[in-house]
Amino acid sequence: MDKIRALIVDDSSVMRKIVERSLRQAGIELERVMEAGNGAEALGVLRENRVDLILCDINMPVMDGLEFVRQMGTVENAKGVPVVMITTEGSESHVVQALSSGARGYIRKPFTPDQVKEHVVPVLGKKL
Amino acid sequence: MKVDTSSSARSQQENWQPVLELAVEEVFEIMLGCRVAPASRSEHKASGEFTAMIGLAGSLCGVLTVCCGAQTAKQLAKCMLGDIVTSEDQVADALGEICNMVAGNFKNKLTGMDGRCMLSVPTIIRGGEYEFHSLADGETLEVCVLFEGAPVAVRLELHS
Numbered sequence: 649m650d651k652i653r654a655l656i657v658d659d660s661s662v663m664r665k666i667v668e669r670s671l672r673q674a675g676i677e678l679e680r681v682m683e684a685g686n687g688a689e690a691l692g693v694l695r696e697n698r699v700d701l702i703l704c705d706i707n708m709p710v711m712d713g714l715e716f717v718r719q720m721g722t723v724e725n726a727k728g729v730p731v732v733m734i735t736t737e738g739s740e741s742h743v744v745q746a747l748s749s750g751a752r753g754y755i756r757k758p759f760t761p762d763q764v765k766e767h768v769v770p771v772l773g774k775k776l
Numbered sequence: 777m778k779v780d781t782s783s784s785a786r787s788q789q790e791n792w793q794p795v796l797e798l799a800v801e802e803v804f805e806i807m808l809g810c811r812v813a814p815a816s817r818s819e820h821k822a823s824g825e826f827t828a829m830i831g832l833a834g835s836l837c838g839v840l841t842v843c844c845g846a847q848t849a850k851q852l853a854k855c856m857l858g859d860i861v862t863s864e865d866q867v868a869d870a871l872g873e874i875c876n877m878v879a880g881n882f883k884n885k886l887t888g889m890d891g892r893c894m895l896s897v898p899t900i901i902r903g904g905e906y907e908f909h910s911l912a913d914g915e916t917l918e919v920c921v922l923f924e925g926a927p928v929a930v931r932l933e934l935h936s
Binding site: 660665738739756757760 | 802803806807853856857860866869870872873876877879880881883884893895896897
């Protein structure tokens with residue numbers, strides 16, 4: 649199993665730590681974890697780094713998760729990187745918006761490590 | 777559990793009390809690994825040293841608050857993060873996330889709300905010396921649970 653480089657985007661530092669712990673509890677080996685507090689910061693991280701997976705909240709100040717996913721295509725390093733949304737916004741219309749914006753998965757808060765595994769492993773494909 | 781939010785059902789917001797209770801219980805069980813059940817609000821009053829609040833706007837308008845004592849807030853944060861909790865900022869952040877997840881979990885259980893109710897980012901108040909005035913003029917739902925023996929009060933004030 650390859651180790652992966654993950655970018656976790658959430659305005660809550662507590663939630664970023666919980667997402668990282670959930671990835672580890674789900675058995676996903678992490679080579680490196682990068683963090684960003686909103687979509688604009690995340691684009692900055694991606695300009696300087698290559699990642700294998702992005703986990704992203706929707707409701708964030710400065711730039712929300714849906715706008716971030718839409719703008720990811722402008723960053724060379726981000727092309728083709730799978731994004732899984734992790735958010736309290738659980739309505740069908742939010743799911744549709746996220747998936748049509750380019751997200752590959754959608755996890756509703758509150759979530760268990762098993763739910764993280766269920767949604768993250770398929771989008772990593774051969775990486776695992 | 778899914779509850780209809782059509783106009784006929786909205787006038788009977790007492791139906792939403794068990795929905796809010798379930799939303800609170802699920803967040804505590806899934807994110808904190810702790811089973812809680814509603815407790816008597818008259819017997820248990822949260823001290824209010826930490827208050828997290830989040831606004832709801834759209835088809836459901838109002839404000840949801842989560843209120844507890846400082847030591848309880850710290851224990852909640854430790855339950856979420858482990859012993860890496862070192863600062864009051866982390867404690868506030870953790871309580872804000874609990875508030876966020878309760879509000880999101882609650883509205884996700886209401887049918888007919890699809891995408892038409894938005895949540896604000898959470899705001900945290902430290903210290904209990906304040907008076908809370910909400911312009912919400914509808915129903916108020918309250919849930920009190922005991923976490924490690926101490927009360928945590930969740931209150932949802934709705935605009936009519």
